[in-house]
Amino acid sequence: MLSEMSLKDFLEKLSSNEPAPGGGSAAALAGSIGASLGCMVANLTIGKKKYEDVEEEMKDLKVKFEEYRDKFLQLMEEDAQAFNEVIEALKLPKSTEEEKRARNEKIQEKTKKATLLPLQIAKDALEVMELSGITIEKGYKMAKSDAAISLVMAKAAVDGGLYNVKINLPSIKDEDFLRDINSQIEKIEGEANTLELRLLSKVYI
Amino acid sequence: MLSEMSLKDFLEKLSSNEPAPGGGSAAALAGSIGASLGCMVANLTIGKKKYEDVEEEMKDLKVKFEEYRDKFLQLMEEDAQAFNEVIEALKLPKSTEEEKRARNEKIQEKTKKATLLPLQIAKDALEVMELSGITIEKGYKMAKSDAAISLVMAKAAVDGGLYNVKINLPSIKDEDFLRDINSQIEKIEGEANTLELRLLSKVYI
Helix, strand or coil: HHHCCCCCHHHHHHHCCCCCCCCHHHHHHHHHHHHHHHHHHHHHHHCHHHHHHHHHHHHHHHHHHHHHHHHHHHHHHHHHHHHHHHHHCCCCCCCCCCHHHHHHHHHHHHHHHHHHHHHHHHHHHHHHHHHHHHHHCHHHHHHHHHHHHHHHHHHHHHHHHHHHHHHHHHHHHHHHHHHHHHHHHHHHHHHHHHHHHHHCCCCCC | HHHCCEHHHHHHHHCCCCCCCCCCHHHHHHHHHHHHHHHHHHHHHHHHHHHHHHHHHHHHHHHHHHHHHHHHHHHHHHHHHHHHHHHHHHHHCCCCCHHHHHHHHHHHHHHHHHHHHHHHHHHHHHHHHHHHHHHHHHHHHHHHHHHHHHHHHHHHHHHHHHHHHHHHHHHCHHHHHHHHHHHHHHHHHHHHHHHHHHHHHCCCC
C-alpha cells in the first residue's frame, strides 16, 4: 500500500524510473493534501465562540473532507495499479492474429480504465475546491492561508488529473468514449478555472 | 520527523486542529512531489537512444531534482517547527513591562523566521518550475503529462508558500523587512505566473 509508505520512501519511489506511481498518483496525493488542509481549517473553526453560526456547517465539512482525504489515497493506489495493468497488457503475446486481437482489446480496455481513474481524481478534486471555498469564506480567519492553500492543492489535483487523462486519449480508438471524455474535460477545466478565480479573489491576506 | 511518517498518518496529522504542520508544510510537500516527478521524467529519459543528445543534461537534472526533493522535506519540518516557535513565544509571560517587551521581541523574531521559511519554499519551488520546464521541452515524450504535473505541483508550492508568507505580514512591525518581503513576493509571483503560462503552452497533449 502506497499510503502506508513513509513520505520519504514514497517520494523516492515516485522519483524512480518505474512508471507508476506517476503523475496520476501525484495528483491524487495533492487532492488528499488539499482535503486534509480544508479539514484542518474546519477543525480550527469548530468550538470557537465567534464561529458558532457555522459550527454545524464546519462539522459537516470536516466529515466530507475526511472522506475525500481517504478516497484520494485510495485513488492514488488505483491509479498506479491501472497504469501497471496497461503495461501488463502491452506485454501480451502478439504472434498470431488471434493473439493480436486479444492483446489490442485488452490494451483498449485497460487504457480506458487508466483514463477514467484520473478523470475521477479531477472530478473529486473539483468538489474539494468547492468545499475549500466554504472554509475560505466562513472558516477561522487566522487559518485563511491554510484554506487558500487547500484550494490551491485541490486545483493542482484537478489540473494534474486532467493531464493524465489527456495523455491516454491518443491510444484510445472508441470515438464515442473520446467524445464523452473530451466534453467532460472541457466542463471540468472551465469550472475549475472559474472557481479558482472566484474563490482566490475572496482570500484577503 | 514528519518525512518518516506514513502518508496516511501525515495526512491525518495535517487534518487535525494542531496548527502545525499546516499550509506551509503542505506547500513544501507539493514542492517535493513536483521535484520527484521531474526526477522521474529525467530518469525515464536517461538511457533512451532517441534522447542521447540530452543524456548529460538529464543526468544533471536528476541530481538537482533529488536535491530539491530532499530539501523540501527538510523545509516541511522547519516550517512546522517555525510555526510552533511562534506559538511558544505567544505563551511567554506578560505580567511586567519587562516581560511584555521581551515577549514582543521574541514574537517579532519568531514571526520573521516563520515568514522567511515559506518564502524560501516559494523561491525553491520557482527554481523547480524552471527545471520542470526543461523536462517538458526535452524529456521523454511518453512522460510529458508527468513533466506537466511536476510543473503544476511546483507552481502550487510557489502559491502555497506565498500565502503563508502573506498571512504573517500583518503581525510584523519592521517596515524595512516588510518592504523587502513585499517586493520579493511581487517578483516571485510575476515570474511564477509567466513561467507557468509559457511552459504549459508547450505541453502538447
